Amino acid sequence: MGVAISIENAVKRFGKDTIINGLSLDIKPGEFFTLLGPSGCGKTTLLRMVIGFNSIEGGEIKVDQKVINNIPTNKRNMGMVFQNYAIFPHMSVRDNVAFGLKNRKIPASQIEAQVDEILKIVKIDHLKNRMPAKLSGGQQQRVALARAIVIHPEVLLMDEPLSNLDAKLRVEMRNAIKRIQQQIGITTVYVTHDQEEALAVSDRIAVMNGGVIQQIDTPKNIYQRPANLFVSTFIGLSNILSGKISVKNGETSIQIQDYTVPMSQLSQEVKDGQRIKVSIRPEEFIINQADGAGIPATVKSSVFLGITTHYFVALADGQEIEVIQNSDIWDIIPDGSGIRLAVQPQKINIYTEDGNKNLVVRRDQV
Missing domain, CATH: 3.40.50.300 (P-loop containing nucleotide triphosphate hydrolases)
Incomplete structure (x- = not known):
């Protein structure tokens, strides 16, 4: 020992x-x-x-x-x-x-x-x-x-x-x-x-x-x-987006542009209107059709890697991010296509605006 x-x-x-x-x-x-x-x-x-x-x-x-x-x-x-x-x-x-x-x-x-x-x-x-x-x-x-x-x-x-x-x-x-x-x-x-x-x-x-x-x-x-x-950002790849907290009628959510994501696992210290940074790993996105729910984006290019396909997309404000999807979900989306990016709420991470603290409460800390 x-x-x-x-x-x-x-x-x-x-x-x-x-x-x-x-x-x-x-x-x-x-x-x-x-x-x-x-x-x-x-x-x-x-x-x-x-x-x-x-x-x-x-x-x-x-x-x-x-x-x-x-x-x-x-x-x-x-x-x-x-x-x-x-x-x-x-x-x-x-x-x-x-x-x-x-x-x-x-x-x-x-x-x-x-x-x-x-x-x-x-x-x-x-x-x-x-x-x-x-x-x-x-x-x-x-x-x-x-x-x-x-x-x-x-x-x-x-x-x-x-x-x-x-x-x-x-x-x-x-x-x-x-x-x-x-x-x-x-x-x-x-x-x-x-x-x-x-x-x-x-x-x-x-x-x-x-x-x-x-x-x-x-x-x-x-x-x-x-x-x-x-x-x-040091461990693996993360896309960092700006957003804010919304607290209404006891329900907490985050807003990224015009996309609202209900969040049940945030710290009780968060406040309505609080500015935040949202960290989303490429595999935590869900690609929807252009008329679906999510952040509006445009596919710039893609790389097929067998099991997964990596998409490089641009948001409306010009920010470029990476999205990874299983290749068997659907055919490869053509360059120039308009899409919407939804997220998996239980997987993303929410930080204070200065990035110093994670506002998501871990299950083992509840």
Whole structure:
């Protein structure tokens, strides 16, 4: 079973620049926890603080309630997998994986068995005697992963481990990493800027921006109920429309242009006439005929992708949005056609005008 990690009011400065200011989060034992955000948001800085490569100027980092701020990196019992693999080119696969065990003075009689065991787990035991130059990118990444976990660390840290692989190999390796992590049950902190990757592997995700955590939640909740407009637009694709709240006779709805949508799950704090931002993912639209209910729009172009068809449409005010529909609903709508866009009220998200707060009340928070 893995260990718990607690970060309390962590501060990181580089000179006069404060990169992280009072960040707190808790990671559960055995959890696959991902730090996700755009480049420069502080996620790798935080990861390097956990392992000890970066100092901490304020707050505490605890592993199973033990403060590790001043413990040297080599005493923290953590394994790390880097973006560039960092395996030794002059050593065989076996010797690369055995390196950490030798540094820990593990008896030679035990090293062979431990190396063989971990190579089987990462499925490269048949490559034990091969040199890194003869390995593919995915195989090199498996060597780096095996070397990190063969020492039985309390925590596994991974910094953009798949970014150097091609698209097909990334999918293959992310599935392998998740399988291996579940098999060994190690607490894992994973850094990536790839939203799809984060959704695929994580138990929970912390979305970061500007050194600040915007939301910590499960992949499903992050995608379906983003906490604010930044998360909504960073995770997946969202169309953002302006609208306002209507409260009449105890019934609440939203208005987008001349289209009214009854909304039963909004916060009780909303007020009649309140300006809002409406976040609608492409698949949350329903296309109606031009004389039906919805927001008036014109089809500019379409892309047929087998199961789905992607429509690029323009609203009356010139705003362009994307709509995704199942291809078997009807024939592809010709370019230039007038349509109406209705929405699925239970799926869309409503934000304050500044985008800082989601006004939809989640079922698990009622």
